[in-house]
Amino acid sequence: xxxxxxxxxxxxxxxxxxxxxxxxxxxxxxxxxxxxxxxxxxxxxxxxxxxxxxxxxxxxxxxxxxxxxxxxxxxxxxxxxxxxxxxxxxxxxxxxxxxxxxxxxxxxxxxxxxxxxxxxxxxxxxxxxxxxxxxxxxxxxxxxxxxxxxxxxxxxxxxxxxxxxxxxxxxxxxxxxxx
Amino acid sequence: xxxxxxxxxxxxxxxxxxxxxxxxxxxxxxxxxxxxxxxxxxxxxxxxxxxxxxxxxxxxxxxxxxxxxxxxxxxxxxxxxxxxxxxxxxxxxxxxxxxxxxxxxxxxxxxxxxxxxxxxxxxxxxxxxxxxxxxxxxxxxxxxxxxxxxxxxxxxxxxxxxxxxxxxxxxxxxx
Numbered sequence: 001x002x003x004x005x006x007x008x009x010x011x012x013x014x015x016x017x018x019x020x021x022x023x024x025x026x027x028x029x030x031x032x033x034x035x036x037x038x039x040x041x042x043x044x045x046x047x048x049x050x051x052x053x054x055x056x057x058x059x060x061x062x063x064x065x066x067x068x069x070x071x072x073x074x075x076x077x078x079x080x081x082x083x084x085x086x087x088x089x090x091x092x093x094x095x096x097x098x099x100x101x102x103x104x105x106x107x108x109x110x111x112x113x114x115x116x117x118x119x120x121x122x123x124x125x126x127x128x129x130x131x132x133x134x135x136x137x138x139x140x141x142x143x144x145x146x147x148x149x150x151x152x153x154x155x156x157x158x159x160x161x162x163x164x165x166x167x168x169x170x171x172x173x174x175x176x177x178x179x
Numbered sequence: 180x181x182x183x184x185x186x187x188x189x190x191x192x193x194x195x196x197x198x199x200x201x202x203x204x205x206x207x208x209x210x211x212x213x214x215x216x217x218x219x220x221x222x223x224x225x226x227x228x229x230x231x232x233x234x235x236x237x238x239x240x241x242x243x244x245x246x247x248x249x250x251x252x253x254x255x256x257x258x259x260x261x262x263x264x265x266x267x268x269x270x271x272x273x274x275x276x277x278x279x280x281x282x283x284x285x286x287x288x289x290x291x292x293x294x295x296x297x298x299x300x301x302x303x304x305x306x307x308x309x310x311x312x313x314x315x316x317x318x319x320x321x322x323x324x325x326x327x328x329x330x331x332x333x334x335x336x337x338x339x340x341x342x343x344x345x346x347x348x349x350x351x352x353x354x
Contacts, residue, residue: 095311
């Protein structure tokens with residue numbers, strides 16, 4: 001029993017160590033200085049808005065690519081100079097295109113990107129409504145060929161009714177003439 | 180009848196886009212610089228004895244800017260194509276040595292051959308930043324009025340040279 005408790009302690013400690021965040025890894029580069037805490041917040045917020053071009057599924061704040069490091073340095077200088085977000089957007093878009101922004105601006109070039117999904121959704125709704133309103137035609141149509149065929153089959157053999165009520169498989173043999 | 184075909188049309192449209200998407204390389208981004216004035220810059224050359232290079236001096240001629248580095252594997256792969264280009268067309272090929280150590284760059288040029296009209300030392304990548312460089316090698320084609328007309332990301336393969344670069348150069352030189 002004592003052994004078991006000792007083991008439990010070991011595993012709990014291991015688990016705790018595994019969960020400890022590995023924070024100091026990125027500390028080397030991020031020792032940036034700002035004049036005010038607002039500037040630091042603004043800087044952090046900006047980095048989440050821009051895509052790293054080298055590693056496209058990461059934002060500038062996530063990436064350790066050398067290009068991302070350069071761009072962070074550039075943005076840091078612009079934040080210190082008090083530039084608004086629109087100016088920094090312009091700087092990046094002029095070099096890398098709208099793609100660098102996670103939320104592209106609403107221009108003629110990005111119109112389809114912004115509006116397209118809603119247009120497709122509207123079309124889908126229109127068709128869904130039309131489909132739902134359509135009356136079931138086949139069931140109401142007494143002259144349908146499928147119904148005729150069914151009647152013909154039923155009319156030909158009266159023995160179906162006597163056999164159909166029997167769940168017992170052995171009785172099924174008696175209705176075999178249907179085939 | 181037309182309305183009934185509408186979903187099919189939409190499906191074909193989406194299928195067309197996705198089909199096209201299969202053959203696109205997501206790593207190749209269109210440059211916003213195309214047909215715009217090339218960013219002007221003045222930067223030291225690798226050969227420290229010659230004066231700094233000024234991009235304004237290239238006005239009036241069609242030229243190529245090749246961004247390379249000694250640490251870049253694909254640059255060595257594309258270099259034979261640049262050598263071939265320098266042999267078949269008489270236009271300046273300017274090499275922008277991007278974020279590199281000068282001594283490494285010199286060794287690399289000795290090994291693979293220096294066909295550049297100028298080798299520019301962009302040690303901190305500032306010029307590269309202005310040109311929107313995001314992956315080395317990159318190759319730009321600039322016309323006589325100083326506008327960027329073409330950008331090629333990644334190594335210039337023999338097929339790129341034949342089908343992309345040379346026709347573009349010829350049409351620019353002719354006009």
